[in-house]
Amino acid sequence: MSADINGADMTNLNFLFAAYTAVWVLLFLYILSVSRRNRSLDKEVDELRELLQRRKP
Amino acid sequence: MMRKLADAILPAVTLAAMLTAIYMVFVYVPTDKVQGIVQRIFYFHVPLAIMTFVSFGTVAVASVMFLWRGTRAWDRIAHAAAEVGMLFCSLVLITGPIWARPVWGTWWTWDARLTTTLILWLIYAAYLMLRSMSGAADQGARYAAVLGVVGAVDIPIINRSVYWWRTIHPAVLITREGGSGLADARMQATLGICFLAFFLLFVWLLWVRNENMRLGDEIEALRQQALGQA
Numbered sequence: 001m002s003a004d005i006n007g008a009d010m011t012n013l014n015f016l017f018a019a020y021t022a023v024w025v026l027l028f029l030y031i032l033s034v035s036r037r038n039r040s041l042d043k044e045v046d047e048l049r050e051l052l053q054r055r056k057p
Numbered sequence: 058m059m060r061k062l063a064d065a066i067l068p069a070v071t072l073a074a075m076l077t078a079i080y081m082v083f084v085y086v087p088t089d090k091v092q093g094i095v096q097r098i099f100y101f102h103v104p105l106a107i108m109t110f111v112s113f114g115t116v117a118v119a120s121v122m123f124l125w126r127g128t129r130a131w132d133r134i135a136h137a138a139a140e141v142g143m144l145f146c147s148l149v150l151i152t153g154p155i156w157a158r159p160v161w162g163t164w165w166t167w168d169a170r171l172t173t174t175l176i177l178w179l180i181y182a183a184y185l186m187l188r189s190m191s192g193a194a195d196q197g198a199r200y201a202a203v204l205g206v207v208g209a210v211d212i213p214i215i216n217r218s219v220y221w222w223r224t225i226h227p228a229v230l231i232t233r234e235g236g237s238g239l240a241d242a243r244m245q246a247t248l249g250i251c252f253l254a255f256f257l258l259f260v261w262l263l264w265v266r267n268e269n270m271r272l273g274d275e276i277e278a279l280r281q282q283a284l285g286q287a
Contacts, residue, residue: 012095012159019098019155023105023148027258030144034265041272048279055286 067261074254081247098156104255112142117209120202137266169222180208
């Protein structure tokens, strides 16, 4: 049994750390990739709209 | 208007709920007397599993609506929910073995619930592969919709697997005897907040990914319009 902190058994803290790190890293990467894609798509829509506007007689 | 509101409010509310959940998991909730500190994985693992079911359930419902109505909006929701569901299901399959190693003494066992969950992951991995290979083709979307509906049959099987077969996976929320697995009110409150946080995360991610696809469709339509003008 490892040392206790505030009465809590700290055995297997590394497993707890690994699980929460995995969750946060994957969620962060997914949110980052989706947000980036959204920004780039937004930009492309604006550019296309501008192009169509310029072409209007 | 709706988009601006969702873009501003959803991430802020989700972040607030997540921070509250993290505080409760690491500070507020008491440590489990049997498993020790590693039991705290439970507070993210279980809501992730339930949100996996919600995501793939959404795929099935949206797929049925798409097959019935043929509306692209339903197809987009199904596709977006499948992607979010895959993310959640992957996290369940990662956090589960990390929790199992110190508690069961093994990373993985071909237990009924674990195996059926892996099957669910494989079904929707196939769904996403089918979507990516078929591109924007309507026929591909229809095949994927059928797979999306059929795949959801695995959800009730996963849910009942701990009762139908001999398994080492616990029936977490309701025990085999019918009582609650969580006796402490603080544990129940923490789990409730974690459920709320992950539900909000699901709604937000579904919204953002759906917007991605809607913008993709809009770009395609604008390109066609530009080609028509040229």
